[in-house]
Amino acid sequence: MHLTTHGGDIYGAARRLGIAPQRVLDFSASINPLGLSPKARRRIFRELHSVCHYPDRRQEELRSLVASTQKIDPECIVFGNGATQLLYAVTRCLRPRKAMLIAPGFSEYRAALMSVRTRSSEFRLHPENQFVLRTDLFLRALKKSGSDCVLLANPNNPTCAIVPRQDLCRIASFCRKGQVHLVVDESFLDFSGERSLSELTSQNHHLIVIRSLTKFFALPGLRIGYLAAHRRVARSLAQAVEPWSVNALALAAAAESIKDRAYQKRTLAMIAEGREFLRSGFRKLGWLEVYPSSINFLLARSQRKEFSGQILRKRLERMRILIRDNSGIRGLDPQYIRVAVRTRAENELLLKALKVVSDQIIGSS
Numbered sequence: 001m002h003l004t005t006h007g008g009d010i011y012g013a014a015r016r017l018g019i020a021p022q023r024v025l026d027f028s029a030s031i032n033p034l035g036l037s038p039k040a041r042r043r044i045f046r047e048l049h050s051v052c053h054y055p056d057r058r059q060e061e062l063r064s065l066v067a068s069t070q071k072i073d074p075e076c077i078v079f080g081n082g083a084t085q086l087l088y089a090v091t092r093c094l095r096p097r098k099a100m101l102i103a104p105g106f107s108e109y110r111a112a113l114m115s116v117r118t119r120s121s122e123f124r125l126h127p128e129n130q131f132v133l134r135t136d137l138f139l140r141a142l143k144k145s146g147s148d149c150v151l152l153a154n155p156n157n158p159t160c161a162i163v164p165r166q167d168l169c170r171i172a173s174f175c176r177k178g179q180v181h182l183v184v185d186e187s188f189l190d191f192s193g194e195r196s197l198s199e200l201t202s203q204n205h206h207l208i209v210i211r212s213l214t215k216f217f218a219l220p221g222l223r224i225g226y227l228a229a230h231r232r233v234a235r236s237l238a239q240a241v242e243p244w245s246v247n248a249l250a251l252a253a254a255a256e257s258i259k260d261r262a263y264q265k266r267t268l269a270m271i272a273e274g275r276e277f278l279r280s281g282f283r284k285l286g287w288l289e290v291y292p293s294s295i296n297f298l299l300a301r302s303q304r305k306e307f308s309g310q311i312l313r314k315r316l317e318r319m320r321i322l323i324r325d326n327s328g329i330r331g332l333d334p335q336y337i338r339v340a341v342r343t344r345a346e347n348e349l350l351l352k353a354l355k356v357v358s359d360q361i362i363g364s365s
């Protein structure tokens with residue numbers, strides 16, 4: 001079993017609680033709370049017969065849809081079994097000598113680099129300036145580190161911080177000139193409404209953009225994602241992905257979800273409303289400091305020692321609610337929690353549960 005810690009383990013929680021997994025309320029994985037797009041759901045049923053055949057190796061339907069929506073060459077796209085598989089394929093293919101990571105950041109970057117024995121160093125983001133990446137300082141540290149690869153998430157998980165496009169373009173051009181591979185993970189970018197960097201890959205051999213389709217389109221159990229890279233680079237990265245990694249139902253569901261504009265609009269409206277509802281609820285508790293976010297999860301820090309992230313996680317789990325604490329996330333102290341934005345009714349349940357926990361702990365002290 002893989003050793004990195006992640007949110008979203010409804011099966012483990014259900015076993016601990018002795019209940020069915022569907023009864024677990026999961027705020028620990030940041031997945032579209034609307035669930036499947038209705039069009040994707042219908043298509044999955046219609047497409048069930050396709051599981052008796054090998055999936056389309058050229059992934060033609062999804063390839064041309066992604067190419068036209070992202071305005072990129074279809075030959076620059078490589079599909080994979082989620083962003084995670086592509087991340088490991090990229091590190092296997094590039095085999096960097098030394099890589100630079102952002103901390104706090106997504107734990108799989110380090111794991112993927114370790115799997116090919118690449119050393120890595122960290123560029124620390126600080127809570128005092130809301131975990132914002134200071135481009136000048138970052139580029140100076142990158143130069144000094146002698147790294148030949150950078151892996152960064154935009155927006156960053158767990159800090160929610162977004163690097164402005166002009167800063168990312170500066171980093172990309174610095175990396176191109178210095179022959180440093182820049183891997184930008186845009187797995188949560190769709191929730192922000194910002195534009196992808198993928199169209200820049202046609203002019204930059206050193207830029208790889210990874211995009212998950214499991215979060216915005218609620219397909220984490222079906223698994224699908226893609227990367228965009230320069231045509232030549234994409235061709236060699238495609239060799240690092242095992243044949244038939246993406247199954248027929250995932251291809252069909254992703255294509256239908258991308259076409260479902262109404263679902264995308266509803267998602268963005270629900271997330272914007274839910275995020276502000278949770279943010280103000282957290283503030284009202286009086287002991288949770290919330291960091292800025294324009295996406296589908298919030299990072300918050302408990303200002304009372306007796307409410308550490310771990311205590312909150314454990315107490316909420318007893319009430320069937322999963323949140324993320326700092327375990328497995330380097331660069332955060334034990335007071336942090338990360339919470340996904342869910343539906344109005346679910347967000348209300350979380351706030352009520354947090355109030356109960358707060359009253360219990362304060363009442364007994």
Ligand SMILES: Cc1ncc(COP(=O)(O)O)c(C=O)c1O
Nearest residue numbers: 082083084106157187212214225
């Ligand atoms: C930044 C980031 N990238 C990628 C992933 C994994 O995406 P996928 O489900 O497509 O493998 C995650 C999952 O939490 C993530 O936080």
